[in-house]
Amino acid sequence: MNLGLQDRIVIVTGGSKGIGEAIVRTFMAEGAKVVNVNRSTAEGEAMQAEFAAEGQQCLFMQGDLCEPETAQRVVDYTLKKFGQIDVIVNNAGVNDGVGLESGLDAFNASLQRNLLHVYAMVHHGLDALKKSRGAVVNIGSKVAVTGQGNTSGYAASKGAINGLTREWAVDLAPFGIRVNSVIPAEVWTPLYANWLGSLPNPEATRKAIEQLVPLEHRFTTAQELADMVVFLASQRSLHTTGQIVYVDGGYTHLDRKCTAS
Ligand code: NAP
Secondary structure, three states: OOOOOOOOEEEOOOOOOOHHHHHHHHHHHHHOOEOOOOOEHHHHHHHHHHHHHHOOOOEEEEEEEOOOOOHHHHHHHHHHHHHOOOOOEEOOOOOOOOOOOHHHHHHHHHHHHHHHHHHHHHHHHHHHHHHHOEEEEEEEOOHHHOOHHHHHHHHHHHHHHHHHHHHHHHHHHHHHHHHEEEOOOEEEEEEHHHHHHHHOOHHHHHHHHHOOOOOOOOOOOOOHHHHHHHHHHOOHHOOOOOOOOOOOOOOOOOOHHHHHO
């Protein structure tokens, strides 16, 4: 299937690790040109060099999306380098455990980590997206609909991202811009592995989590997430908008009976 992504210009936030890295690499495999904005530098710079050696452009821009000017900076940088923006993937985020007892300042900071830059990226990229009749893909979380406990900031942010996906799909339909979200539940990433490693009994905890996933009792891979993101951004899903797509092995919606041991 030709996804029609050759030479399309794609911005991925947080594209240096985990799900974001898989998204970047999958767009690159389809012949797109990517701008990856990420806080840490090493992986992004290495990826840029790796692709440059093959004559491909996977440009890295260092930036912390919690700083309000970063979104404008990445849009300006992309337009300066490529003159257009076809796709924005809002991937950066972190389940930061800011609960009800953490207080308003911590809650605000969590919204900055997980929500405000999603709005800022699309706001600043809007004129370019209108010109390209582009696409936005947001990365949400199951927590938006299930709750998790002790993570108010993250749950509020991901819930808002679901809301904005539908809101923007309506706003932007007249311009031919599509807006969709992909929802992970349990995806094996370096961050997840680190977190598990910090627990007293990581292997048993991993097995217990895997048991809860109806389809094949395993974690979703970052590649499986990336494949859906790239498809939704592609010319093969031109009549799909406002959708919230769960790539989670059935974790969020299937009957609990199917995972009861
Ligand atoms: P990850 O492994 O921690 O990767 C996130 C990447 O985003 C890192 O490279 C990180 O940079 C970058 N980043 C985070 N905040 C940033 C900021 N403020 N400015 C710039 N870069 C930033 O995380 P992941 O597991 O792949 O998660 C990706 C997305 O999926 C997130 O939105 C997350 O909420 C969502 N999600 C993941 C899971 C899961 O099971 N993994 C489940 C549900 C939802 P640094 O290198 O500087 O840290």
